[in-house]
Amino acid sequence: MAATSNPSFLLCLSLITTTIYFADSQSFIGVNYGQVADNLPPPSATANLLKSTSIGKLRLYNADPSIIKSLSNSGIGITIGAANGDIPILASNPNSATQWVNSNVLPYYPSSNITLITVGNEVMTSGDNALISNLLPAIQNVQNALNSASLGGKIKVSTVHSMAVLTQSDPPSSGSFDPNLKDTMKQMLEFLKDNKAPFTINPYPFFAYQSDPRSETLAFCLFQPNSGRVDSGNGKLYTNMFDAQVSWQFLFFSFFYVEMLTF
Ligand SMILES: *[C@@H]1O[C@H](CO)[C@@H](O)[C@H](O)[C@H]1NC(C)=O
Numbered sequence: 001m002a003a004t005s006n007p008s009f010l011l012c013l014s015l016i017t018t019t020i021y022f023a024d025s026q027s028f029i030g031v032n033y034g035q036v037a038d039n040l041p042p043p044s045a046t047a048n049l050l051k052s053t054s055i056g057k058l059r060l061y062n063a064d065p066s067i068i069k070s071l072s073n074s075g076i077g078i079t080i081g082a083a084n085g086d087i088p089i090l091a092s093n094p095n096s097a098t099q100w101v102n103s104n105v106l107p108y109y110p111s112s113n114i115t116l117i118t119v120g121n122e123v124m125t126s127g128d129n130a131l132i133s134n135l136l137p138a139i140q141n142v143q144n145a146l147n148s149a150s151l152g153g154k155i156k157v158s159t160v161h162s163m164a165v166l167t168q169s170d171p172p173s174s175g176s177f178d179p180n181l182k183d184t185m186k187q188m189l190e191f192l193k194d195n196k197a198p199f200t201i202n203p204y205p206f207f208a209y210q211s212d213p214r215s216e217t218l219a220f221c222l223f224q225p226n227s228g229r230v231d232s233g234n235g236k237l238y239t240n241m242f243d244a245q246v247s248w249q250f251l252f253f254s255f256f257y258v259e260m261l262t263f
Helices: 043-051 065-070 084-092 094-104 129-148 179-194 205-210 215-221 241-262
Strands: 018-020 030-033 057-060 077-082 114-121 156-162 166-168 199-202
Touching: 043 065, 077 084, 077 094, 084 094, 084 114, 084 129, 094 129, 114 129, 114 199, 129 156, 129 179, 205 215, 205 241, 215 241
Parallel strands: 030 057, 057 077, 077 114, 114 156, 156 199
Antiparallel strands: 018 199
């Protein structure tokens, strides 16, 4: 599997999608609900398991109605996703965005606490220029559809990025953004800022281990005791890969956001 996401197991810490908000920061535990697997428990059993934990947020890669329904009245914040294949029609036809919201959100909200719609997964690094150029228009149409349903601000719209939007991410302080994506990303960030929507990304500590399969790397990726790694750029000590992968985003944001404002 390449660095794209088709996670096959629920509750896998390494597959947590990180969410960075422009306006505020919060800490919570969230999990991804992947369905590319066999022998998955029924949604109701998964919902019961989730409700027995302090997990506050869940990301679906799609908008599976049985899962969305199973979480009704749980309070768990649910992210649902529109597929990459839906992007062209969502971008070109506002009615299809309305239809998407009508079918995937309105029947379940607010009893199922849908908080975010992600339009597309890792599109910016897909290499598909037509898809990339349709991404923001699709997001905008979904936002407009939510606004028309008086859900603007209650349910946010974003897209999920791959770590590869960075040309470099290790050490965190060296994080730099792929210059080829700069213009598109700038527009995307403006949209997110205007709508107080989160920037979301898939960090995969597993892939970091795969490319460096030493036992200390495994411990670093699995939150197990290890001597940690010092970021040679800023002297910070990281004791796990997740923190290190997430950290570049904060560094990147403080940098990029300032840069965006001063253009
Ligand atoms: C919905 O989820 C969000 C995010 O976790 C949370 O802040 C909010 O309180 C939840 N809403 C309800 C009604 O439980």
